[in-house]
Amino acid sequence: MSAANFADRLVDACASKGGPVCVGLDPRWEDLPSAIRRSHGEDLEGRAAAFLEFNRAVLGIVAPLAPVVKPNVAFFEALGAPGYRCWLDTVAAAREAGLLVIGDVKRGDLGSTAEAYAQAHFDVAGCDALTLHPYLGLDSLEPFLRRCREGGRGVFLLVKTSNPGSADLQDLEVGNLRVFEEVALLVRGWAAGPGLAGRSGWSSVGAVTGATHPAEVALLRRMLPGVPFLVPGYGAQGGTAADCAGAFDAAGRGAVVNSSRGILFAWRKGPLAERHGEARWERAVEEATLEMRAALAAALPRGA
Amino acid sequence: MSAANFADRLVDACASKGGPVCVGLDPRWEDLPSAIRRSHGEDLEGRAAAFLEFNRAVLGIVAPLAPVVKPNVAFFEALGAPGYRCWLDTVAAAREAGLLVIGDVKRGDLGSTAEAYAQAHFDVAGCDALTLHPYLGLDSLEPFLRRCREGGRGVFLLVKTSNPGSADLQDLEVGNLRVFEEVALLVRGWAAGPGLAGRSGWSSVGAVTGATHPAEVALLRRMLPGVPFLVPGYGAQGGTAADCAGAFDAAGRGAVVNSSRGILFAWRKGPLAERHGEARWERAVEEATLEMRAALAAALPRGA
Numbered sequence: 001m002s003a004a005n006f007a008d009r010l011v012d013a014c015a016s017k018g019g020p021v022c023v024g025l026d027p028r029w030e031d032l033p034s035a036i037r038r039s040h041g042e043d044l045e046g047r048a049a050a051f052l053e054f055n056r057a058v059l060g061i062v063a064p065l066a067p068v069v070k071p072n073v074a075f076f077e078a079l080g081a082p083g084y085r086c087w088l089d090t091v092a093a094a095r096e097a098g099l100l101v102i103g104d105v106k107r108g109d110l111g112s113t114a115e116a117y118a119q120a121h122f123d124v125a126g127c128d129a130l131t132l133h134p135y136l137g138l139d140s141l142e143p144f145l146r147r148c149r150e151g152g153r154g155v156f157l158l159v160k161t162s163n164p165g166s167a168d169l170q171d172l173e174v175g176n177l178r179v180f181e182e183v184a185l186l187v188r189g190w191a192a193g194p195g196l197a198g199r200s201g202w203s204s205v206g207a208v209t210g211a212t213h214p215a216e217v218a219l220l221r222r223m224l225p226g227v228p229f230l231v232p233g234y235g236a237q238g239g240t241a242a243d244c245a246g247a248f249d250a251a252g253r254g255a256v257v258n259s260s261r262g263i264l265f266a267w268r269k270g271p272l273a274e275r276h277g278e279a280r281w282e283r284a285v286e287e288a289t290l291e292m293r294a295a296l297a298a299a300l301p302r303g304a
Numbered sequence: 305m306s307a308a309n310f311a312d313r314l315v316d317a318c319a320s321k322g323g324p325v326c327v328g329l330d331p332r333w334e335d336l337p338s339a340i341r342r343s344h345g346e347d348l349e350g351r352a353a354a355f356l357e358f359n360r361a362v363l364g365i366v367a368p369l370a371p372v373v374k375p376n377v378a379f380f381e382a383l384g385a386p387g388y389r390c391w392l393d394t395v396a397a398a399r400e401a402g403l404l405v406i407g408d409v410k411r412g413d414l415g416s417t418a419e420a421y422a423q424a425h426f427d428v429a430g431c432d433a434l435t436l437h438p439y440l441g442l443d444s445l446e447p448f449l450r451r452c453r454e455g456g457r458g459v460f461l462l463v464k465t466s467n468p469g470s471a472d473l474q475d476l477e478v479g480n481l482r483v484f485e486e487v488a489l490l491v492r493g494w495a496a497g498p499g500l501a502g503r504s505g506w507s508s509v510g511a512v513t514g515a516t517h518p519a520e521v522a523l524l525r526r527m528l529p530g531v532p533f534l535v536p537g538y539g540a541q542g543g544t545a546a547d548c549a550g551a552f553d554a555a556g557r558g559a560v561v562n563s564s565r566g567i568l569f570a571w572r573k574g575p576l577a578e579r580h581g582e583a584r585w586e587r588a589v590e591e592a593t594l595e596m597r598a599a600l601a602a603a604l605p606r607g608a
Contacts, residue, residue: 083424116379135467163415169490
């Protein structure tokens with residue numbers, strides 16, 4: 001018996017929450033509200049407890065407004081064993097709040113090691129979807145794809161990332177195509193495999209394509225019909241709603257757009273910081289989420 | 305003040321331990337000696353305690369015989385928070401035993417996330433070197449390279465992996481070169497950056513190239529003088545000492561060869577299993593390490 005297809009769940013969640021906003025849960029000790037920092041020790045244990053308090057507060061604010069959160073495990077691993085415990089607790093708290101969870105783990109390994117990572121982040125942590133490196137090829141993805149087919153999970157494969165250094169390898173010209181376009185062709189084939197498409201028509205195999213490269217986002221949308229996109233780089237990294245519009249199909253579907261710092265730390269700088277400041281940081285987080293939802297709604301195709 | 309260069313430490317350790325054997329610490333519950341399994345519970349906590357007991361026993365056996373161990377964090381993450389604690393304890397135990405530790409983490413992310421991963425696995429876990437994905441380019445490596453230059457750490461970038469699926473992307477023909485050769489050219493430039501070469505002449509930026517592709521190993525050695533190789537795929541995956549010989553320079557330097565299952569679980573099948581069996585599993589682990597060291601010594605260039 002198989003669980004509901006991930007892509008279908010993503011489409012439904014975007015519709016019910018009023019837009020494709022993904023909130024990146026990337027906590028940093030230095031940036032936490034000082035009231036939270038003061039109530040915990042500065043050692044790894046204390047910082048991890050502060051992360052969890054902050055994450056839970058953020059989840060409570062964004063759960064009615066956004067379909068998906070994307071915690072990045074790196075920030076948790078940086079706090080050692082207490083941090084890893086906090087990773088698991090944060091994923092669980094997000095699911096309890098009714099949010100889909102894209103675990104931003106960017107794993108990529110082979111054989112039984114890939115199986116171990118799938119156990120770690122699907123079976124034990126309980127993420128709904130994961131980001132993965134495609135460099136090791138299809139057999140390295142198979143343990144994850146099995147859980148997409150049988151367990152209602154999803155994956156987002158790195159195609160074109162949002163950082164400047166993405167040009168080093170991803171943009172290399174190789175005949176008529178660049179490396180990331182070759183990767184996109186592989187992803188297209190893998191995403192069309194049996195048992196991956198939902199009733200919505202979208203595959204549970206998606207692609208990561210950064211908002212900081214809008215021309216490439218639009219190109220990839222044309223190359224990859226039916227492949228959902230995770231679009232990072234909105235906000236603090238410079239991507240705008242208009243930059244993301246090309247990620248969507250004519251019905252305004254097929255992508256989620258992630259903002260991390262621009263939402264979590266909206267109270268630290270910019271207009272929302274001036275209006276609310278640290279004392280009302282929750283209000284700034286809420287307004288930043290609403291503003292992003294509105295900006296995307298204005299920039300996106302209207303749909304059916 | 306900077307710590308001793310990683311490549312120099314690796315060259316010295318290979319010389320003092322009599323060869324370039326890297327023992328892969330990839331514990332699996334099903335494969336542990338039953339005496340160890342019986343003394344722990346089957347829940348995640350119990351399995352993690354069993355992993356640590358097994359790892360410590362293996363480290364005690366191989367520390368006099370091998371310069372390096374390579375634990376793969378995936379097997380630890382698969383046991384949730386107790387597993388992650390065991391990861392940190394295993395790295396610490398290996399360093400206490402006088403072994404260099406290559407943390408096989410295969411991370412690859414950007415900006416502050418890359419910094420967080422470097423904190424997690426260099427600063428907190430204490431690994432001497434890490435395996436990394438190069439797909440996101442040079443800026444994604446910078447937090448790790450800073451610790452190579454200033455902290456005596458090393459990295460091994462994935463170039464050509466040992467699995468069959470490595471052909472999907474890595475072997476794509478792009479003009480006159482394949483994708484992994486393009487990656488190798490990038491690695492060559494990055495490895496030649498300031499502050500990375502040791503007095504041995506080797507860089508603290510290395511490459512991963514699987515023993516299962518001996519022609520590619522030899523090609524990459526010619527392309528990448530001064531870049532140390534981590535060669536997985538020996539033993540259980542099918543690579544032989546002869547397959548690895550091309551990874552070394554004329555002096556028999558410049559690579560370490562990894563075996564995981566072939567050493568850890570030598571007592572489960574094959575000639576050493578017949579000779580020793582589970583009751584003397586430690587003896588089988590020791591002999592498998594000695595056999596691999598001897599096989600490499602016989603296959604390698606003699607050196608100066």
